[in-house]
Amino acid sequence: xxxxxxxxxxxxxxxxxxxxxxxxxxxxxxxxxxxxxxxxxxxxxxxxxxxxxxxxxxxxxxxxxxxxxxxxxxxxxxxxxxxxxxxxxxxxxxxxxxxxxxxxxxxxxxxxxxxxxxxxxxxxxxxxxxxxxxxxxxxxxxxxxxxxxxxxxxxxxxxxxxxxxxxxxxxxxxxxxxxxxxxxxxxxxxxxxxxxxxxx
Amino acid sequence: xxxxxxxxxxxxxxxxxxxxxxxxxxxxxxxxxxxxxxxxxxxxxxxxxxxxxxxxxxxxxxxxxxxxxxxxxxxxxxxxxxxxxxxxxxxxxxxxxxxxxxxxxxxxxxxxxxxxxxxxxxxxxxxxxxxxxxxxxxxxxxxxxxxxxxxxxxxxxxxxxxxxxxxxxxxxxxxxxxxxxxxxxxxxxxxxxxxxxxxxxxxxxxxxxxxxxxxxxxxxxxxxxxxxxxxxxxxxxxxxxxxxxxxxxxxxxxxxxxxxxxxxxxxxxxxxxxxxxxxxxxxxxxxxxxxxxxxxxxxxxxxxxxxxxxxxxxxxxxxxxxxxxxxxxxxxxxxxxxxxxxxxxxxxxxxxxxxxxxxxxxxxxxxxxxxxxxxxxxxxxxxxxxxxxxx
Numbered sequence: 001x002x003x004x005x006x007x008x009x010x011x012x013x014x015x016x017x018x019x020x021x022x023x024x025x026x027x028x029x030x031x032x033x034x035x036x037x038x039x040x041x042x043x044x045x046x047x048x049x050x051x052x053x054x055x056x057x058x059x060x061x062x063x064x065x066x067x068x069x070x071x072x073x074x075x076x077x078x079x080x081x082x083x084x085x086x087x088x089x090x091x092x093x094x095x096x097x098x099x100x101x102x103x104x105x106x107x108x109x110x111x112x113x114x115x116x117x118x119x120x121x122x123x124x125x126x127x128x129x130x131x132x133x134x135x136x137x138x139x140x141x142x143x144x145x146x147x148x149x150x151x152x153x154x155x156x157x158x159x160x161x162x163x164x165x166x167x168x169x170x171x172x173x174x175x176x177x178x179x180x181x182x183x184x185x186x187x188x189x190x191x192x193x194x195x196x197x198x199x200x
Numbered sequence: 201x202x203x204x205x206x207x208x209x210x211x212x213x214x215x216x217x218x219x220x221x222x223x224x225x226x227x228x229x230x231x232x233x234x235x236x237x238x239x240x241x242x243x244x245x246x247x248x249x250x251x252x253x254x255x256x257x258x259x260x261x262x263x264x265x266x267x268x269x270x271x272x273x274x275x276x277x278x279x280x281x282x283x284x285x286x287x288x289x290x291x292x293x294x295x296x297x298x299x300x301x302x303x304x305x306x307x308x309x310x311x312x313x314x315x316x317x318x319x320x321x322x323x324x325x326x327x328x329x330x331x332x333x334x335x336x337x338x339x340x341x342x343x344x345x346x347x348x349x350x351x352x353x354x355x356x357x358x359x360x361x362x363x364x365x366x367x368x369x370x371x372x373x374x375x376x377x378x379x380x381x382x383x384x385x386x387x388x389x390x391x392x393x394x395x396x397x398x399x400x401x402x403x404x405x406x407x408x409x410x411x412x413x414x415x416x417x418x419x420x421x422x423x424x425x426x427x428x429x430x431x432x433x434x435x436x437x438x439x440x441x442x443x444x445x446x447x448x449x450x451x452x453x454x455x456x457x458x459x460x461x462x463x464x465x466x467x468x469x470x471x472x473x474x475x476x477x478x479x480x481x482x483x484x485x486x487x488x489x490x491x492x493x494x495x496x497x498x499x500x501x502x503x504x505x506x507x508x509x510x511x512x513x514x515x516x517x518x519x520x521x522x523x524x525x526x527x528x529x530x531x532x533x534x535x536x537x538x539x540x541x542x543x544x545x546x547x548x549x550x551x552x553x554x555x556x557x558x559x560x561x562x563x564x565x566x567x568x569x570x571x572x573x574x575x576x577x578x579x580x581x582x583x584x585x586x587x588x589x590x591x
Contacts, residue, residue: 024280031276053283057290110271113263146229147261153231171229172221179257 001150002029007072014059015067027056033149034080040106040141041084047091051083073151077159104160106141108132112148124182131181135174142167143174216243224254228261357385360401363541365517370397374415377404377518380538381436402434404518407449418456421476425452431466432515445471445503445514469503471514516559522568523559529576532556533589540565542582547590551578 002010010026013019031052038048058079059066069075085102108129115125132140142160145151146167151159153167160167223240226232232240244251360366362381369375372391378384382401390396395407395415407415409428417424419435421442429449435442444453446466453464453472466472503512516523522539524532530552533544542565546552554576560568569580569587580589 027280027283028273028276031279032272035279049279053279053286056283057287060287061291110268111265112268113260114265117263118260153226153229168222168226168231169218171225172218175225175228175257176221178260179253 001033001073004071004073007076008069011059011063011066011069011072015063015065018063023056023060026059030076034076036106036144037077037149038080038084040104040144041081041102042087043103043105047087048084051080051087054083055080074155074158077151077155081159103137104141105137106144108140108144120182128178128182131178132174135177139170139174142170146171219243224257228254228258355385355387355398356390357383359383361541362538365520370395372410372413372415373408375406379403379434379517380541399433399435401436402432402517404430404432404515406430421455421474422472423454423456425454426450432518434514440476442474442476443471443514445512447512447515464500466500471501471503473499473501521559521561525557526555527557528552529554529556529572529589532572533587536565536568540568542585542587544587544589547588548578551576551589551591 007026010022013022014026034052034055035045035048038051039045042048042051055076111125111129115122120128132143135143142156145156145159146153153164153171156162156167157164220240220243223232223236223243226236227240244254358366358368358378360378360380360382365377365379367375367377368384370386370390372395374395376384376397379402382399382403384397384399384403386395386397391413393413395410395413396418397416398418400419403417405415405417405426407426407429411427415426417426417433419433419442420437421435422433422444424431424433424444426449429451430447431449431451432445432447433443434445444451444466446468448468450468451466453466455461464472503514513523513525522535524535530546533546533552536542537544539560556572556575558571558575560571563571565587566582569582569589572578573580578589578591580587
């Protein structure tokens with residue numbers, strides 16, 4: 001996720017000089033995270049794509065108003081969340097109208113780390129992906145927002161309308177499960193031995 | 201001082217374990233405060249083997265997948281093109297009415313560009329056009345001259361030499377992009393009575409809406425009549441076919457000298473292909489489109505939907521792009537001859553029949569040939585303006 005200052009810069013240029021280059025840059029850099037986020041609410045990649053595009057249409061149409069936003073990272077996520085909730089309502093999924101009622105369900109369909117760099121075998125990679133995909137859906141969503149989208153705990157709490165304590169606890173659960181399901185160095189017992197000697 | 205929490209009390213191990221993982225996650229994600237980091241250090245002293253585990257997790261956390269990142273960026277590029285199409289139609293629907301206050305360009309001043317977005321998109325096209333225009337002016341390859349026609353009326357004539365493209369604006373404000381080796385002419389009295397242009401070659405038209413004065417493009421084989429619309433006409437005298445492709449609006453196509461022949465109306469994203477030869481034959485290009493009608497020597501087909509204009513093969517050249525889709529190498533080299541102003545000979549019919557899809561944007565001739573070599577195993581040699589392709 002781009003830092004707030006960078007996003008503010010881009011929004012300013014879009015706002016004051018209708019800079020289409022900045023508009024494209026903002027779209028390209030936010031698109032992967034935002035579609036993933038919208039999908040975790042809508043459970044449909046097509047709808048998520050549409051919601052993110054709708055959000056950027058608003059940004060362009062009302063661009064004059066976008067130079068004043070203090071915390072664009074949270075603002076953008078909350079806008080996409082609200083557009084997603086509207087979309088859910090229009091799909092007549094009765095009852096879902098507040099963040100508390102969202103069935104968060106982020107999907108982890110891609111490898112988001114570098115197995116070669118981590119000396120991971122194919123088995124370790126698939127058992128790791130399995131561990132992540134077997135996390136409870138809300139826990140997986142929090143994990144994804146922090147790991148893939150690079151959001152701070154506080155931002156995740158604000159966006160999902162939960163307490164920071166919940167984010168802390170859910171992140172602990174996620175990492176603990178990941179560790180339990182993957183022993184990174186099980187193929188290198190010598191290395192583990194050397195490392196543990198060094199540390200004791 | 202050593203503090204070993206495991207020895208303190210066994211019944212609160214569960215709690216401690218939970219606390220340990222919260223602190224460890226906070227350290228890994230960069231969320232931990234200095235006190236929390238100290239607390240974690242104390243807990244780790246109780247079990248030093250966990251230090252390695254933490255380092256591994258940390259390494260995992262900080263690792264990212266360059267491949268997936270590149271794929272996501274590529275995907276975002278494509279999504280952006282689709283998004284711009286949606287933005288365009290969203291703005292056209294709103295037509296400035298929903299957000300009348302946001303446009304700094306009042307309609308009175310710029311009546312054609314009703315809102316800022318069309319203005320912006322329009323300027324993009326104009327800038328693009330100017331780039332092409334100046335590029336060709338630079339090389340002195342565009343010629344505008346005034347010649348008298350048979351009736352004695354003066355005609356404005358714009359000729360584009362091989363290998364260059366240009367854009368002009370007609371007196372009524374309509375824009376015309378002229379492809380290489382093409383010629384456009386129109387009478388001096390253009391726009392006062394009627395709007396008629398004569399085309400030899402290929403051009404893309406963006407016509408200003410004016411129902412009182414229909415815009416007519418005359419070619420040797422077809423006449424294309426439009427009100428306010430954007431379309432491409434390809435009528436090179438040496439090509440076996442004549443083509444008209446409609447991007448938006450509507451056009452009506454008739455055969456000159458055949459007033460009784462049925463007129464053909466095209467809808468947006470339809471393409472008419474007319475064979476000059478009296479014998480109807482299916483042109484190689486129909487492979488990329490789903491044909492919906494076939495009468496005599498003419499066929500109307502539908503372009504692939506949901507594509508930005510710059511991705512439509514028929515109009516890609518307007519965007520300075522040489523595009524081909526499911527076309528044979530021998531047809532692609534014909535396009536390249538015009539594009540790069542060279543003569544290309546394929547010395548093997550087997551090579552010429554390879555079917556390819558792709559596009560060239562900034563590639564020079566040599567780069568383009570090298571790109572083709574990835575797809576078709578051929579050798580080539582360039583000698584001045586002549587290219588030989590062989591096995």
